[in-house]
Amino acid sequence: MATDNETTGRRPEGRPTVKSAKRPGGKRPPAKHAQHEQGEVVARPGLKARQVAVKLLSAVVDQATSLDGLTDPDHGHPHFRQLEPRDRALVKAILTTALRFRGTLEAEIAARLDRPLPANAASLRHILHVGAAQIRFLDVPDSAAVDLAVASAEADPRARRFKGLVNAVLRRMAREAPAELPREVDCPSWLRERLTAHYGSEKAAAIAEAHRHPAPVDLTVKSDPMGWAAKLGGRVIGASTVRLDTLDGPVTELAGFDEGAWWVQDAAAALPVQLFGDLTGGTAADLCAAPGGKTAQLCEAGATVTACELSASRMKRLKANLARLGLEAETHEGPFEDLGADRTFDAVLLDAPCSSTGTIRRHPDVAYTKSPDEVKRLAEVQAGMLARAARLVALNGRLVFSNCSIDRDEGEAVIGTFLKTHSDFARDPIAPAEVPDFADAITVDGDLRTTPDMHGGVDGFFAARVKRVSGG
Numbered sequence: 001m002a003t004d005n006e007t008t009g010r011r012p013e014g015r016p017t018v019k020s021a022k023r024p025g026g027k028r029p030p031a032k033h034a035q036h037e038q039g040e041v042v043a044r045p046g047l048k049a050r051q052v053a054v055k056l057l058s059a060v061v062d063q064a065t066s067l068d069g070l071t072d073p074d075h076g077h078p079h080f081r082q083l084e085p086r087d088r089a090l091v092k093a094i095l096t097t098a099l100r101f102r103g104t105l106e107a108e109i110a111a112r113l114d115r116p117l118p119a120n121a122a123s124l125r126h127i128l129h130v131g132a133a134q135i136r137f138l139d140v141p142d143s144a145a146v147d148l149a150v151a152s153a154e155a156d157p158r159a160r161r162f163k164g165l166v167n168a169v170l171r172r173m174a175r176e177a178p179a180e181l182p183r184e185v186d187c188p189s190w191l192r193e194r195l196t197a198h199y200g201s202e203k204a205a206a207i208a209e210a211h212r213h214p215a216p217v218d219l220t221v222k223s224d225p226m227g228w229a230a231k232l233g234g235r236v237i238g239a240s241t242v243r244l245d246t247l248d249g250p251v252t253e254l255a256g257f258d259e260g261a262w263w264v265q266d267a268a269a270a271l272p273v274q275l276f277g278d279l280t281g282g283t284a285a286d287l288c289a290a291p292g293g294k295t296a297q298l299c300e301a302g303a304t305v306t307a308c309e310l311s312a313s314r315m316k317r318l319k320a321n322l323a324r325l326g327l328e329a330e331t332h333e334g335p336f337e338d339l340g341a342d343r344t345f346d347a348v349l350l351d352a353p354c355s356s357t358g359t360i361r362r363h364p365d366v367a368y369t370k371s372p373d374e375v376k377r378l379a380e381v382q383a384g385m386l387a388r389a390a391r392l393v394a395l396n397g398r399l400v401f402s403n404c405s406i407d408r409d410e411g412e413a414v415i416g417t418f419l420k421t422h423s424d425f426a427r428d429p430i431a432p433a434e435v436p437d438f439a440d441a442i443t444v445d446g447d448l449r450t451t452p453d454m455h456g457g458v459d460g461f462f463a464a465r466v467k468r469v470s471g472g
């Protein structure tokens, strides 16, 4: 899920150490396994990490598996979990970079081949991408990147016969200047086409450019944003976000973490709950709650909160997050549809599962694991959930529908159809004063639409507020 790093206190991504300067190739030892004193062959330092990176890149690109799932410290890929923490961080940095700049790397590799790679050489392609990502973008010596790519090929029966090609292509990349490529090259064609259709070519290009930059760390603070910004060396965005443009080390070591003064949440992800305003004395249901960034906001807004979550492991995380923050909510583990039929709430938040295409800056795998068919399927899921969520809204109560997709079929289209088929609800348009710094995100219909190119980079989010005007 796109918002997995909200509230957790985890750093949003293994941010790659960006290459400081291009280094020339230089001389290298042959790519062989090191020979132990007693003659026993031992694995080369760093080789395992590259092999795991190749395996995981294949899982993302060939099997559409989420990178977050593969690199989860508890439930991730077993080979990833076996790595030392330092190597895990390196693998994450390689993969995030290889996916963020996949188009660039593909073009750079292709330009150094005499003929296209064989169609059945998936493993070879991934080895080249893992090596190329280090050479072009990470602060790894080029010689190590090349040698370990060659060693990865040598150790892989499907790629062994291409180890000379790996050596030649990557050595040339290390020696030669990067190619000048259009910025849209890193946006896969299915996504580029949809963005252009929904936003026009200029805005689509700006969004594609935003996807090439890692996200800063945004914290939602319980109070005193100015004070926390000064203390943490950040700046205030919106009503309660402190943005840290740079961060060295884990967020768990920042002031205020242990005392639960803030949680990690993108500035745009904080907007949907703001649309409820002050909820003191009222009831609120967070229907898709984990990991709980928005649940925490609802608690802070003064509501008596019921948080529903389908997934047991994600509910566990939500509870841990609320405990750290010193906040309380009634929790319901299972589908929100199982809440008692007679229950209604003053405020209902449906932060629905979506394609997460608004979070590509921090989850570049999304561009390769999602597709137009998946967007269509998710839009249908959301429409069904929205209709069922509506039954939980009290008379004059409000429902906010939100998600972190930048696809209008999952946002504007879903709420449009809902309003056409639910005469007991009316749109409750958002006013500029309700969303400090984000008035430009209010649409002509009075909904909220952010895109990653706004405000120095935010998640793409959609939110619409409707009010029950009859029935209930």
Ligand SMILES: C[S@@+](CC[C@H](N)C(=O)[O-])C[C@H]1O[C@@H](n2cnc3c(N)ncnc32)[C@H](O)[C@@H]1O
Residues within 6 Å of the ligand: 001, 002, 003, 006, 287, 288, 289, 290, 291, 292, 293, 294, 295, 308, 309, 310, 311, 314, 334, 335, 336, 337, 351, 352, 353, 354
């Ligand atoms: C986009 S995430 C929610 C993020 C969360 N609102 C936050 O801000 O931290 C969607 C969540 O909905 C959960 N979910 C999906 N279908 C559900 C259902 N029918 N009832 C309850 N939870 C559901 C998923 O397991 C997932 O954790």
